[in-house]
Amino acid sequence: MRTASHLLLNTPEIEIWPGGLLRARSNHDARALSRARHVLRRKRDGQYLAADLPEGLLALVPRLRREDGIEAALVLLDHLAEPHRSGIDAIGELPLDRLQDRLHALGLDDGYGERSGLPLVAEPAALTLAGFDRYRRPLWLLSPAARAWRSLHAAALHDGVVLEAISGYRSHDYQLGIFERKLARGQTVQDILTVNAAPGYSEHHSGRALDIGTPDEPPAEESFERTPAFAWLRDNAAAYGFVMSYPRDNPHGIVYEPWHWAWHRA
Structure with missing residues (x-):
């Protein structure tokens, strides 16, 4: 309980x-x-x-x-x-309502999921506090993913590697806000889609995914792959159920993200 x-x-x-x-x-x-x-x-x-x-x-x-x-x-x-x-005790998922409205607000049609190969991702009805991220914000994940992250973090620390969570769960509405802020800075929707999945299709909605960094390394940059933290994740993350979601040349059209890992163990 x-x-x-x-x-x-x-x-x-x-x-x-x-x-x-x-x-x-x-x-x-x-x-x-x-x-x-x-x-x-x-x-x-x-x-x-x-x-x-x-x-x-x-x-x-x-x-x-x-x-x-x-x-x-x-x-x-x-x-x-x-x-x-x-x-x-009861855990479920929220309905995928208003999804079409969010896509249409960005000029996307209902075929986005099929074209990208990304599945729809519902939001959990409840998430567990998994600690705090680099910016001292609460980190929310599904309960088993939170346990796995704490174990992963502790094992890395035991080996002298410091892992920092950059972000975890994000709602559909928050994802839409990311697009709106980037559009306001002059980016196009297509440019944003190479870095962020459309609202309703991000793994962050599930509470299973988090972006990982390490001290003195900028967040969400490809240079993370040259750090001891990434090398440790590459060699050890699978033992804790974590998989890097967007390797080079992934079929979803999303740029290489060595910092983005998702928990997939049943």
Whole structure:
């Protein structure tokens, strides 16, 4: 049984985070987050929506009740408050709704998956805290992938190799945001698709994949392959269920990514 204090619970529009993990820019929000048992967070932009305090729910945005998906999130929050539901056992996947809208927003048609050879990837209904990444952000993975990452990290450290997580789980909405930010900087959709899969098709959605780096090495650069960390992963990662997803000349049209590894053990 996993306790809710170590889980991110997912709904299509809103995530429910355990308290104590999020940081805010304003003093008002920071005080609320520091006391919160759980925090409701909007997926599309990371906005904090409400803090679940011991004395009740504190809205952090105006018109909280008008937020998309808020009712489903509040039902799940109430579920967590039931004494006999302090642990969460049921794990599933979120529906692949709004996928066409995301693709069409980027000018992509429904044949993208067939052309790229990439499968659709649903978001898990719950993810486990697997530690923190290079930037001290919480790292979320599926529970067995989180255990495998911790074992991999410890084994590397035992051999004198430091591995750093750069990023783990990403929602469909977050992936769309990556495209929107790069488009705003002048990149084309086709250029972005050589580095990032379209929303709904990234392995990061699954909670099985993470980008890995090592200290003093820039993140997500091909130069990672020349580090002792990459050499160690190449020789040892498979023993822990991790596979490099995008080798050179992969059939998906994605550039060589020696930093991107996914857990595939059943």
